[in-house]
Amino acid sequence: MGAQPTGPADEGEERALELAHRVFEHARQGRTRELCGYLDAGVPVNSSDSEGNTLVMLAAYHGHARTVLALLERGADPDRTNARGQTPLAGAVFKGERDVVAALVAADADPYLGTPNALESARFFGRTDLLDLLEVPEQD
Helix, strand or coil, X not given: CCCCCCCHHHHHHHHHHHHHHHHHHHHHHCCHHHHHHHHHCCCCCCCECCXXXXXXXXXXXXXXXXXXXXXXXXXXXCXXXXXXXXXXXXXXXXXXXXXXXXXXXXXXXXXXXXCCEHHHHHHHCCXXXXXXXXXXXXCC
């Protein structure tokens, strides 16, 4: 059997997948300017990958506060959960990304949302330094 011929639809799908990969990689790497170029050209700010991770989730988890802020300014949902029920705020707490946590809290991210939620993550991983940002007093 020979290779299947590819038509315009296959090429278009391949280009779309390549674009999506590029956009998600910009979020993951904190390439704010490049990412915003795609968003400003029409890529949806709440796009998600096959695991439900949004652009803001990837930027938050990888500690890119400037990218998170740019996404939030463009309307990214700070509370959208991924396929595992995790939120960007819980991911930033898990990673100890104080500036990202502050940005998400300023955007009214819900510390009680998700599994585990941001508060549970802070307590479980001993991130009591972040509880003040989550506007919750430390437990004795």
